[in-house]
Amino acid sequence: MKRASSSPIFNPNSWTYDVFLSFRGEDTRCGFTGHLLNSLVHKGINTFIDDDGLTRGEEISSSLLKVIEESRISIIIFSENYASSKWCLDELVQIFHCHESKQQMVRPVFYKVDPSDIRHHKGSFGEALAKHERRLRENVEKVKLWRTTLTKAANLSGDHFKEGEYEYKFINNLVDEISVQLLNQTYLNVAKYPVGIESRVQDIYQLLSIGTTGRCVAGIWGAAGIGKTTIAKAVYNSIGHRFQGRCFLENVGEKSLSNEGLLHLQETLLSETLGGTNLKVGTVHKGMNVIKQRLSHKKVLLILDDVNELDWLSNLAGATGLFGDGSRVIITTKDKGLLTRNGIKLIYEVKTLDCYQALELFSWYAFDTNEPPVEYVALARRAIDYVQRLPLALKVFGTYLGTLETIDRWQTILDSYKSAPYKEIQKPFRICYDALEEEEKQVFLDIACFFNGKEKDILKELLKDDELDFPEDYIEVLIQKAFISLDYDNRIWMHNLLEQMGKHIARQEPLTEPGERSRLWFHKDVYRVLTENTGTSKIKGILVKFPKPVDILLSAKSFSGMSNLKYFINCNASLSGYCGYLPYSLKLIDWGWCQLKSFPSNFHPKELIVLHMPHSHITQLGKGLMKCLTKVTSLNFEGCKFLKSISDFSGLSNMKSLNLRYCTSLLEIDPSVGFLENLVTLDLEGCTNLEMFPNRVGWKSLESISLKYCKKLKKFPEIVEKMESLRSIYMEASGIEELPSSIGFLSGLHILFANRCEALKNLPCSIYEFQHLSFLGLNHCPKLVTLPNKSNSEVSVSNVGSLPLALQTNSNTSHSPALPKLGAYASQDATYPALISLIILSASPH
Numbered sequence: 001m002k003r004a005s006s007s008p009i010f011n012p013n014s015w016t017y018d019v020f021l022s023f024r025g026e027d028t029r030c031g032f033t034g035h036l037l038n039s040l041v042h043k044g045i046n047t048f049i050d051d052d053g054l055t056r057g058e059e060i061s062s063s064l065l066k067v068i069e070e071s072r073i074s075i076i077i078f079s080e081n082y083a084s085s086k087w088c089l090d091e092l093v094q095i096f097h098c099h100e101s102k103q104q105m106v107r108p109v110f111y112k113v114d115p116s117d118i119r120h121h122k123g124s125f126g127e128a129l130a131k132h133e134r135r136l137r138e139n140v141e142k143v144k145l146w147r148t149t150l151t152k153a154a155n156l157s158g159d160h161f162k163e164g165e166y167e168y169k170f171i172n173n174l175v176d177e178i179s180v181q182l183l184n185q186t187y188l189n190v191a192k193y194p195v196g197i198e199s200r201v202q203d204i205y206q207l208l209s210i211g212t213t214g215r216c217v218a219g220i221w222g223a224a225g226i227g228k229t230t231i232a233k234a235v236y237n238s239i240g241h242r243f244q245g246r247c248f249l250e251n252v253g254e255k256s257l258s259n260e261g262l263l264h265l266q267e268t269l270l271s272e273t274l275g276g277t278n279l280k281v282g283t284v285h286k287g288m289n290v291i292k293q294r295l296s297h298k299k300v301l302l303i304l305d306d307v308n309e310l311d312w313l314s315n316l317a318g319a320t321g322l323f324g325d326g327s328r329v330i331i332t333t334k335d336k337g338l339l340t341r342n343g344i345k346l347i348y349e350v351k352t353l354d355c356y357q358a359l360e361l362f363s364w365y366a367f368d369t370n371e372p373p374v375e376y377v378a379l380a381r382r383a384i385d386y387v388q389r390l391p392l393a394l395k396v397f398g399t400y401l402g403t404l405e406t407i408d409r410w411q412t413i414l415d416s417y418k419s420a421p422y423k424e425i426q427k428p429f430r431i432c433y434d435a436l437e438e439e440e441k442q443v444f445l446d447i448a449c450f451f452n453g454k455e456k457d458i459l460k461e462l463l464k465d466d467e468l469d470f471p472e473d474y475i476e477v478l479i480q481k482a483f484i485s486l487d488y489d490n491r492i493w494m495h496n497l498l499e500q501m502g503k504h505i506a507r508q509e510p511l512t513e514p515g516e517r518s519r520l521w522f523h524k525d526v527y528r529v530l531t532e533n534t535g536t537s538k539i540k541g542i543l544v545k546f547p548k549p550v551d552i553l554l555s556a557k558s559f560s561g562m563s564n565l566k567y568f569i570n571c572n573a574s575l576s577g578y579c580g581y582l583p584y585s586l587k588l589i590d591w592g593w594c595q596l597k598s599f600p601s602n603f604h605p606k607e608l609i610v611l612h613m614p615h616s617h618i619t620q621l622g623k624g625l626m627k628c629l630t631k632v633t634s635l636n637f638e639g640c641k642f643l644k645s646i647s648d649f650s651g652l653s654n655m656k657s658l659n660l661r662y663c664t665s666l667l668e669i670d671p672s673v674g675f676l677e678n679l680v681t682l683d684l685e686g687c688t689n690l691e692m693f694p695n696r697v698g699w700k701s702l703e704s705i706s707l708k709y710c711k712k713l714k715k716f717p718e719i720v721e722k723m724e725s726l727r728s729i730y731m732e733a734s735g736i737e738e739l740p741s742s743i744g745f746l747s748g749l750h751i752l753f754a755n756r757c758e759a760l761k762n763l764p765c766s767i768y769e770f771q772h773l774s775f776l777g778l779n780h781c782p783k784l785v786t787l788p789n790k791s792n793s794e795v796s797v798s799n800v801g802s803l804p805l806a807l808q809t810n811s812n813t814s815h816s817p818a819l820p821k822l823g824a825y826a827s828q829d830a831t832y833p834a835l836i837s838l839i840i841l842s843a844s845p846h
Helices: 032-041 062-068 086-102 115-119 123-135 135-157 167-184 199-210 228-242 259-273 282-296 336-341 355-367 374-384 391-402 407-415 427-434 438-451 456-464 471-478 494-507 523-532 621-630 671-675 741-745 765-769
Strands: 017-022 071-078 104-110 159-161 216-221 245-249 300-304 328-333 346-349 539-544 550-554 567-570 575-577 588-591 610-612 632-637 658-659 679-682 704-706 729-732 751-752 775-777 806-808 839-841
Touching: 017 032, 017 062, 017 086, 032 071, 032 167, 032 328, 062 071, 062 086, 071 086, 071 167, 086 104, 104 115, 104 135, 104 167, 104 374, 115 123, 115 135, 115 704, 123 135, 167 407, 199 216, 199 228, 199 328, 199 346, 216 228, 216 336, 228 245, 228 300, 228 328, 245 259, 259 282, 282 374, 328 336, 355 374, 374 391, 374 407, 374 729, 391 427, 391 494, 427 494, 438 456, 438 471, 438 494, 438 539, 438 567, 456 471, 456 704, 523 539, 741 765
Parallel strands: 017 071, 071 104, 104 159, 216 328, 216 346, 245 300, 300 328, 539 567, 550 575, 567 588, 588 610, 610 632, 632 658, 658 679, 679 704, 704 729, 729 751, 751 775, 775 806, 806 839
Antiparallel strands: none
């Protein structure tokens, strides 16, 4: 039985602030520092400044020490009189204490001062230190510490702002780099209770010879559930700051089964190591070349998690040869032979926790404290012996036993297995599974067979009509009982040991005839059922996933017996032939690279919720089909290069996501799409032949729309009513010639990205109505030669502060000679046209 207690929760991302600003108030508070603070805040960076971040009445010195400790980056603005302040110097000492003890980042800014004056204590810095020495004769050591710390700071690579430079440009570049630093320093969630992890991280640190030159590949090897991924994440958090780029790729074994998966891994590697840059490489071969071009001079940390073969590693990392000197690649695997066969000699074997560590970890999950109550000690030790001190089993079994109210119940559960102890490690999990309610078991099996790694919201929609009144309740039970967890983007994660157990259970019903089972996932069973037409009404879902891509020839009767089929997911098989029937009961179709040119004429999928058919040969979605899609929430036809038309959307009132990226034959979008009340994302990027788009739109829920590279699209639609939800518009390199004045109705707009719109001629005056716009990209728009004026309207800059707008003009002014050179900032007392409030950026962040 659990008892209340505080417990150590390892959360390396629990910073209170992103940035701490250290500065001399009389030098820069109302100028440079104020402008920098404004830009940081508008970029979404949580920044502390000492005159408004503390609660009144607190002891400021002790509070500041704590704030510095809880900030991810400290920006030190060295100005003329910085060293004259004992307060500033004490801040500096604390900053470097945290830099050296906690590896926090420090960013010096030398504002109109020479770094050598700080390094060698000359000029105003030398004079200030001399005064401190005279005044603090009884505390010479303190001044000595200030001198030493100033020298350390000046020796760091920093940013030097010189007299005569454009302040806005310097600040924008600095803030962009800080954003990238923060992105690169995002930590992984390691473990709620990191028992036994620190010593293992130190062992791997030594194995990798961190700090030395050269490149190396190391392996972390051990049994399933023993904590390889957890340890790898902890290593990533611990040493990642030492590298110029870092990337943690999860579930690599599964994702590397197909070229598409490898391509995604390459693009993720590039994106994460290059600070969020979204690169599309097209093919795996091109991806190798791009990785070599962009990363060959970077010191990279790459962790490949859950690897089961290495034949493809050269396509991803080139056995580290594609990375710069000092790079490290870490591979986690259950197969030691995989490492030795590929010449990897640096291997760390993860062993089970020792008895004391296992008891502590079990106790945290069972009792919410680091040790069991005295009366439970013997039972707790029996339990950890039973699960062989395996961390995952300790978590699941401890969570389950912790829900039991009496010591007698513990005794009963453990005694029931005394006469026939299980040797297979999955058996403890089966105990916990058997204790679930029937509905909870069904949801568990669905996740294990079909939805591990999928979005929670999609699963909720799919389960809603599945004889489950409150599907979220069952998902929450599985979370509470440690069967599943949610990752950072709300996707469901189930450990592969639990997934394997669930799949094993599903394959037992019945053992001999796959067509009589509710869930098909094993590739041989799937092949047999689809080619021999042996499917029955008992089949609820099919996952088509082969060790290597295969061809399967369908017949008219392949699906004819599956009247209750709800989920069909094809990962890597090429399904061709004639499909004369698809069940009406289908709720999810995820069928990439489908060879069908059209759906069967008798297909009326009134239960369908998710229809994903990327890169398929579908040519059209006819009226008959579209009328049936009343429950659909997500349509994805990305890369369907033969798709020419889609009929009336008006019946799709539940649709939240529409993805038609790179449908290069698509000529028009039906006007009805403009009034889908629940639509949240609309992506038409790369529809290079799209000419017709709704003239009028009134989306109530839309948050993002992309019209990038729609080169033939000339007109942006009129906005017929206020749309508060829309946050971002991406129309880069489109053919749009002008934006309507009604765009002012987009009161919640944060991003308008219109770079390289070669036909764009003007902007409407209504852009001044945007109250939340944080980025306006207008780079390389050669026909945009003037900016709009608000006739006879001038506003105080202090009143325009609610318009945190970053305007990106052409970095090459010859493209737009008439665009004014606007100052970035103005004094709070001056009155200027509203446009003066725009912050001019010189280069695209993309």
